[in-house]
Amino acid sequence: WYANMEVFNMLLQKDYTNTNNYKKFKIDSKNLSWTPDSWRLHPALQQPTFQDARLFQKCIKKLKEASEIVSFAKIQELKNKIASAEKGKSFLFQAGDCAELFKDCTFDRVKLKILELTKQKEILQLGLNKEITLIGRIAGQFAKPRSESYETIENITLPAYRGDIINSSKFTYEARVNNPINLIKSYHKSKKVLNYAQIFNKNSNMYSSHEALLLDYESALTRYDARYNQFYNSSSHFVWVGERTRQINGAHIKYLSGITNPIGIKFSENITTDELIKMVEILNPNQENGKIVLIPRMGHQKISDNLPKFIRSIHKEGFNVTWMSDPMHGNTEKTKKGIKTRSFNKILDELILSLQIHKSENSFLGGMHLETSPDNVTECTGGFQNITEKDLLLNYQTACDPRLNSLQTIEIISHFIKEYVR
């Protein structure tokens, strides 16, 4: 690759943050075992179809020509931070909305979110006496996998909401139509949010993250760095694969196997230890440090019976990974009235159990993953305010999963600190 020194020197002098390497430097795809489009030969779950195929292709072309949302250098920086969490020297705090909304990408709303996340990070930092790396579910968390393709309310059935990158959450037919323009909007909103975030975040670095779900979008924003002969996803610093799309031979794993970004793997107790090991091998064949974050989300009742065997098998393989607990997604329930909620106590229970299980397995927890709102929402029951099922509709704002409100988040963090330093 570096045989031609002239080209190499030219590459070194370039400012990579504002150039589109993917386009400018021809990739000899014959010699590559992976390209951003390799996933197309694999079954891809949770992908929407857009009626206006020509407009969709136009939007994808625009994304391929667009400048990066995040820089390669920042992605590498985060990888180093995760490598330090992997060794127990720092701790990862990943938090934010389940589904980010376009209408929330305003200066004031982003300011509120960033200040809240920063406050939470600083409390954790003081409490754990460790460097905390903040990874927001922000600046691109626009695509949602859904268990049900349709939603029925009072005898009316409409396509499910799949995130603002695809359709809108309002329960009308018009809102639920998939619109390819939303892909372009997602790109611009992500850039805008990151720019705002930088303003409020001078002393406290934040990295962005989202689920790498909509593969046309993710692959269109994948860039080639000729200096290192590597591809990276320029839409976010950190991306994760979700429980619903983590099939070993599926398109998502194929896509993720070719990018250099650090990757989160979310999984329930339904994964086998063999599958998990295989997945880590595929996504981190060179055993790079700071590359893999394992995010079990099993629910407060299942975590004790299931987490230990995964910890043991990963350790037995000698894999370097960071373990993060997501105590949210295994604890989602519906009230009798059909409202999606989560109980504060169950969330706390899974988080604390995860911490204890790691301690007793001679391992350690390197991060936590929460769905949070900076507002006083009433989406999860319990906590100091003692929110009950009856209270849920008082301020239920989420477009997807129920989030901890600002007070509940601080409470979870306080309990966690107490157990962590015990």
Ligand code: PEP
């Ligand atoms: C999520 O993080 O919003 C999500 C859908 O997670 P999971 O894939 O773990 O269910």
Ligand code: MN
């Ligand atoms: Mn969620």
